[in-house]
Amino acid sequence: KQEVTQIPAALSVPEGENLVLNCSFTDSAIYNLQWFRQDPGKGLTSLLLIQSSQREQTSGRLNASLDKSSGRSTLYIAASQPGDSATYLCAVREGGGADGLTFGKGTHLIIQP
Amino acid sequence: DTGVSQDPRHKITKRGQNVTFRCDPISEHNRLYWYRQTLGQGPEFLTYFQNEAQLEKSRLLSDRFSAERPKGSFSTLEIQRTEQGDSAMYLCASFGRVGSSYNEQFFGPGTRLTVL
Numbered sequence: 204k205q206e207v208t209q210i211p212a213a214l215s216v217p218e219g220e221n222l223v224l225n226c227s228f229t230d231s232a233i234y235n236l237q238w239f240r241q242d243p244g245k246g247l248t249s250l251l252l253i254q255s256s257q258r259e260q261t262s263g264r265l266n267a268s269l270d271k272s273s274g275r276s277t278l279y280i281a282a283s284q285p286g287d288s289a290t291y292l293c294a295v296r297e298g299g300g301a302d303g304l305t306f307g308k309g310t311h312l313i314i315q316p
Numbered sequence: 317d318t319g320v321s322q323d324p325r326h327k328i329t330k331r332g333q334n335v336t337f338r339c340d341p342i343s344e345h346n347r348l349y350w351y352r353q354t355l356g357q358g359p360e361f362l363t364y365f366q367n368e369a370q371l372e373k374s375r376l377l378s379d380r381f382s383a384e385r386p387k388g389s390f391s392t393l394e395i396q397r398t399e400q401g402d403s404a405m406y407l408c409a410s411f412g413r414v415g416s417s418y419n420e421q422f423f424g425p426g427t428r429l430t431v432l
Contacts (some may be wrong), residue, residue, distance in 0.1 A: 207358070223378055235420075237420060237421070239423075244425045244428065245425060245426070246320075246322075246407060246423045246425040247359070247407065247409075247423040248423075249420060249421075249422065249423075251385075252420045278324050285430065291357055292359075294359075296421075302348075302349075302363060302364060302372070302411070303349070303351075303361030303372065304351075304359070304361060304421060305361070306358030306360070306421065307358050308357055308358050308361050309370070313359070
């Protein structure tokens with residue numbers, strides 16, 4: 204059974220810092236990996252999707268990398284801003300037709316002004 | 317608005333009552349998913365549809381839960397005889413492309429259920 208772990212569970216940093224969120228998964232036979240942002244009491248906003256054949260994806264100040272063989276992904280946030288405060292979730296979609304995403308518990312991020 | 321919509325956004329009910337939630341996916345997407353998220357946890361997969369066919373159900377979906385997608389468009393999730401443990405955010409997602417994106421799951425705002 205696929206398990207997704209996110210470290211750290213919570214993180215609080217001053218505005219302007221660069222930071223890294225970590226995600227690991229136990230079964231490397233994934234189809235793709237997706238990073239989401241969730242604001243309190245809200246749904247999920249997709250940030251980046253990395254196909255299993257890709258190594259990284261970038262969008263603005265966000266960069267996500269994928270090392271499928273070691274079962275790891277990182278989300279790098281550059282020049283953090285208070286508006287980046289949210290919970291960040293990592294999810295994997297497995298191959299073989301099992302299309303439901305498996306999520307980690309998330310990293311709760313607070314950017315201090 | 318071309319995103320995924322869910323109704324209602326909030327539902328408070330008493331234990332033992334039945335509740336029904338609705339999800340309207342992005343119109344050109346033929347796959348629709350339901351997830352449940354409890355406080356401090358990531359979403360957990362419940363079930364998914366391809367068009368009107370329900371193709372996969374998680375063991376989390378007890379006999380009190382039923383989902384339908386009768387015409388392959390909107391979907392409903394019904395919970396019968398609600399229990400306090402059913403209190404959670406119920407999320408719907410549709411799968412496909414939006415613009416130049418890859419095929420991925422796009423989530424709605426969720427329905428927050430509170431069972432008293």
